[in-house]
Amino acid sequence: MHIMEGFLPIEHAVGWSVAAAPFVAWGIRSVNHRIRENPEQRMLLGVAAAFTFVLSALKLPSVTGSCSHPTGTGLGAVLFGPAAMAPIGAVVLLFQALLLAHGGLTTLGANIFSMAVVGPFAAYGIFHLARRLRASLAVSIFLAASLADLLTYVTTSVQLAWAFPDPAGGFTTSFLKFAGIFAVTQIPLAVSEGLLTVVIFNALARFNAQELRDMGVAPDAKGLA
Amino acid sequence: MKRYPNLILLALVALLSALPLWLVERPEGGDIFGGADNQAQALIGQIAPDYAPWFQPLLEPASGEIASLLFALQAAMGAGFIGYYLGCARTREKLRREQAEAADRNTAAKDTRAD
Numbered sequence: 275m276h277i278m279e280g281f282l283p284i285e286h287a288v289g290w291s292v293a294a295a296p297f298v299a300w301g302i303r304s305v306n307h308r309i310r311e312n313p314e315q316r317m318l319l320g321v322a323a324a325f326t327f328v329l330s331a332l333k334l335p336s337v338t339g340s341c342s343h344p345t346g347t348g349l350g351a352v353l354f355g356p357a358a359m360a361p362i363g364a365v366v367l368l369f370q371a372l373l374l375a376h377g378g379l380t381t382l383g384a385n386i387f388s389m390a391v392v393g394p395f396a397a398y399g400i401f402h403l404a405r406r407l408r409a410s411l412a413v414s415i416f417l418a419a420s421l422a423d424l425l426t427y428v429t430t431s432v433q434l435a436w437a438f439p440d441p442a443g444g445f446t447t448s449f450l451k452f453a454g455i456f457a458v459t460q461i462p463l464a465v466s467e468g469l470l471t472v473v474i475f476n477a478l479a480r481f482n483a484q485e486l487r488d489m490g491v492a493p494d495a496k497g498l499a
Numbered sequence: 500m501k502r503y504p505n506l507i508l509l510a511l512v513a514l515l516s517a518l519p520l521w522l523v524e525r526p527e528g529g530d531i532f533g534g535a536d537n538q539a540q541a542l543i544g545q546i547a548p549d550y551a552p553w554f555q556p557l558l559e560p561a562s563g564e565i566a567s568l569l570f571a572l573q574a575a576m577g578a579g580f581i582g583y584y585l586g587c588a589r590t591r592e593k594l595r596r597e598q599a600e601a602a603d604r605n606t607a608a609k610d611t612r613a614d
Contacts, residue, residue: 329577341535
């Protein structure tokens with residue numbers, strides 16, 4: 275769930291927009307560059323975007339008795355690098371803000387920062403760390419996608435706690451309260467997102483082994499053979 | 500056999516999504532499984548009772564039904580594209596393999612004739 279329209283004080287709204295903008299610009303550059311060099315990867319980029327579209331439309335029930343949705347940014351970050359997901363996430367968030375009154379234009383910057391910057395960068399870092407520690411491809415993908423999902427909502431909690439510190443306990447108390455809503459609800463959903471990302475990655479590794487090998491993501495993908 | 504891991508993973512996701520429906524008790528007279536963002540909105544109201552949102556959504560879905568229509572549309576577009584791509588990729592991989600096998604057979608046939 276994203277921060278609702280109008281629910282960040284104006285200076286926070288502007289600040290997060292300024293913080294998110296360079297990442298979106300960097301992402302557009304990096305995506306353009308990659309598509310120029312490897313036009314055959316255009317469709318795969320579409321898959322990464324489509325995956326985010328699907329997952330962020332699925333509102334799932336959680337053990338806390340409320341609903342939230344996954345983000346789907348881990349897959350694209352692992353395939354195309356962390357910056358590529360910033361513009362893609364921005365498109366998804368804009369769609370939901372304009373048509374669904376979910377999230378908002380004034381909170382777009384903050385929501386881009388949590389979902390399309392922190393999430394993908396976390397996914398990218400965790401994936402490569404796990405691979406370096408010799409975790410299997412599936413385990414690395416799972417950890418990257420699920421922790422990116424969780425950290426997105428931890429970021430949302432930080433953003434709200436910063437804007438609305440508790441009158442008695444300040445930032446920390448407020449953060450724990452918001453995290454109790456967002457992050458705890460997100461734990462089973464993050465696991466689901468990790469599992470779903472492994473599923474789609476398995477399918478890609480079967481039918482697009484050559485591309486994944488070329489991209490250096492799955493050097494040992496064998497495909498159908 | 501290769502399909503099994505994915506089926507198991509999908510079953511796990513279904514289980515994870517369905518279990519809360521049994522595990523969580525409906526609070527007395529309260530709503531259950533509302534959006535986490537509505538809870539956050541209520542919490543902001545507790546922490547900063549004086550805060551008033553300074554901007555309203557430009558367009559709001561006319562009802563819950565319309566909202567679910569748009570969410571379903573969003574998911575359908577994404578899933579449709581992924582399905583199309585996987586179908587293309589699968590066929591391409593199959594043709595590639597058949598071609599390679601046919602080429603293998605040809606060279607094998609030539610080899611026997613040469614002997």
